[in-house]
Amino acid sequence: MQNESPSLDANRSSVSTKIFLIVAIFSLPIGVLAYLLAANYTPQIASAQLELAGNSLQKPLMHVLYGLTSSKNVLQGCDAGNCATELTTQGTIVSSNLDTAAALNTQLAADLNTTSDGFAKKNHKDLAFENLESEWKALSVADAKVSTPAERAQLAEGYDRLSNQVKQLVSYVGDSSSLILDPDLDSYYLVDVTLLAMPEAVSHIANTASIGQKIASGAGSAVDQAVLANESSLLEESLNRIAASNATTFDADAANHGVSPTLQPNLGAALQTYKSVVTSYLALLKEVAGNPSPTNAAALATQAASAQKASLAYWETGANELDALLNLRIGDFQTGRIQALGFSALAVVIATFIAFAIGRSITRPLQELVRNLAPGATLLGVSVERIAEASQSQTPSAEESAIICEELNAHAENMRKAVLELARHVEGSAAAARMSNVEAGQTRS
Amino acid sequence: MPSLAYNSLLKVVSSYVDSKKAAEVLARQLTACKLNVDTIASADIQANLLRLSTACSLYISDSSKRDELKSKIAAI
Numbered sequence: 001m002q003n004e005s006p007s008l009d010a011n012r013s014s015v016s017t018k019i020f021l022i023v024a025i026f027s028l029p030i031g032v033l034a035y036l037l038a039a040n041y042t043p044q045i046a047s048a049q050l051e052l053a054g055n056s057l058q059k060p061l062m063h064v065l066y067g068l069t070s071s072k073n074v075l076q077g078c079d080a081g082n083c084a085t086e087l088t089t090q091g092t093i094v095s096s097n098l099d100t101a102a103a104l105n106t107q108l109a110a111d112l113n114t115t116s117d118g119f120a121k122k123n124h125k126d127l128a129f130e131n132l133e134s135e136w137k138a139l140s141v142a143d144a145k146v147s148t149p150a151e152r153a154q155l156a157e158g159y160d161r162l163s164n165q166v167k168q169l170v171s172y173v174g175d176s177s178s179l180i181l182d183p184d185l186d187s188y189y190l191v192d193v194t195l196l197a198m199p200e201a202v203s204h205i206a207n208t209a210s211i212g213q214k215i216a217s218g219a220g221s222a223v224d225q226a227v228l229a230n231e232s233s234l235l236e237e238s239l240n241r242i243a244a245s246n247a248t249t250f251d252a253d254a255a256n257h258g259v260s261p262t263l264q265p266n267l268g269a270a271l272q273t274y275k276s277v278v279t280s281y282l283a284l285l286k287e288v289a290g291n292p293s294p295t296n297a298a299a300l301a302t303q304a305a306s307a308q309k310a311s312l313a314y315w316e317t318g319a320n321e322l323d324a325l326l327n328l329r330i331g332d333f334q335t336g337r338i339q340a341l342g343f344s345a346l347a348v349v350i351a352t353f354i355a356f357a358i359g360r361s362i363t364r365p366l367q368e369l370v371r372n373l374a375p376g377a378t379l380l381g382v383s384v385e386r387i388a389e390a391s392q393s394q395t396p397s398a399e400e401s402a403i404i405c406e407e408l409n410a411h412a413e414n415m416r417k418a419v420l421e422l423a424r425h426v427e428g429s430a431a432a433a434r435m436s437n438v439e440a441g442q443t444r445s
Numbered sequence: 446m447p448s449l450a451y452n453s454l455l456k457v458v459s460s461y462v463d464s465k466k467a468a469e470v471l472a473r474q475l476t477a478c479k480l481n482v483d484t485i486a487s488a489d490i491q492a493n494l495l496r497l498s499t500a501c502s503l504y505i506s507d508s509s510k511r512d513e514l515k516s517k518i519a520a521i
Contacts, residue, residue, distance in 0.1 A: 371465065
């Protein structure tokens with residue numbers, strides 16, 4: 001029964017099997033570590049992919065915001081009936097981008113928590129795409145009928161309300177897609193621009209344009225002047241913040257998953273354009289505040305439209321460059337994951353080969369020893385048998401005795417060599433040499 | 446190059462004893478008989494039959510097989 005115990009079974013395993021088991025046991029932690037390392041990359045890749053999804057939904061939403069704020073500016077800058085064409089143009093931009101966003105949302109809603117249920121759970125039922133679409137439909141119907149100043153004011157309020165909802169949705173998507181928690185410095189500051197600073201800047205441009213028009217037409221009060229000064233300051237501050245965030249993005253780019261080749265050329269140029277247009281616009285706002293006139297009103301409308309367009313162009317460039325940074329990060333993580341798995345597999349393969357070679361160097365002398373010693377038992381048995389037969393028959397053959405002695409001697413010599421070889425493998429060359437010297441001394445004595 | 450007789454002898458002995466051991470025993474016995482593997486002939490084998498068969502049969506535990514080996518060597 002004892003022979004069946006696991007410990008004895010393990011003792012019965014061949015040396016090769018035991019070496020293989022040792023390699024397998026040591027490979028196990030390498031495998032586990034490789035798995036953990038690779039598994040660590042997976043959520044980081046998933047998080048970057050979620051950010052990409054969020055950024056893709058932001059794009060049509062920003063166009064909607066641009067269309068709505070532009071519509072409001074058009075509405076406030078026109079007399080009854082003379083702005084229908086421009087309103088229709090802006091309305092088309094809003095409609096088509098709202099449709100695009102809603103279609104995109106059907107694919108991304110589960111990941112971004114932008115389903116009707118998702119919005120309801122977060123107490124943002126008003127941000128659901130169905131709600132935005134129905135509100136927009138109501139505004140579209142209304143802008144065709146606008147004729148009186150009161151109706152225009154009511155419609156402008158509607159545009160404002162929807163703009164705020166779109167801005168909230170942009171912020172909501174930024175949260176649910178983890179864009180707001182972006183872990184890299186370069187993309188973090190780019191997200192700060194695209195997700196936070198630019199939607200605010202678009203609003204500031206729209207607000208300054210609206211109040212500026214009122215002041216330029218001579219209808220502005222002291223409160224309007226104060227509001228214009230305040231909004232202008234906010235727009236200027238936003239411009240400085242955007243420039244600072246961009247500078248940080250450029251500085252941190254190289255240290256975060258490598259340099260994005262398009263980041264500096266594209267975003268740098270877009271920022272310059274945006275900066276120059278907004279700076280001119282801010283200068284014009286100051287002039288309007290100091291010298292209200294119909295000429296300034298016309299120039300303001302043109303400059304405000306240019307500033308809106310430049311802000312959208314800059315935002316689009318930023319969003320595209322954010323995509324590039326996120327793709328660069330995903331690629332870097334995927335490469336890291338492949339390298340972690342590949343190098344671990346390579347380490348296991350190399351370790352296995354080395355263990356195999358070491359195993360061979362251990363088993364070979366043992367096999368040689370077995371080969372040398374195995375016939376010894378038969379030799380000794382038969383030799384004893386022959387000697388016994390010879391002693392009984394009283395006719396010992398001198399030649400047969402000599403042959404038996406020769407073979408026994410030869411076998412003894414083989415055993416000695418095999419034992420020395422084994423000693424060399426077990427205890428090293430020095431121990432084998434010592435053993436050999438002791439044997440030589442014994443032979444001499 | 447080993448002679449035909451040696452190859453036959455080695456083949457016969459190897460069928461009873463491990464081939465490496467057979468070659469080792471035969472080499473030792475041929476040296477004792479002042480013969481070598483290249484020139485050994487059937488006549489030499491017959492002349493040293495006792496020595497060769499005795500030495501090789503020391504590595505065979507079954508006595509009937511020892512006798513069988515002796516007769517096979519004798520037949521070479």
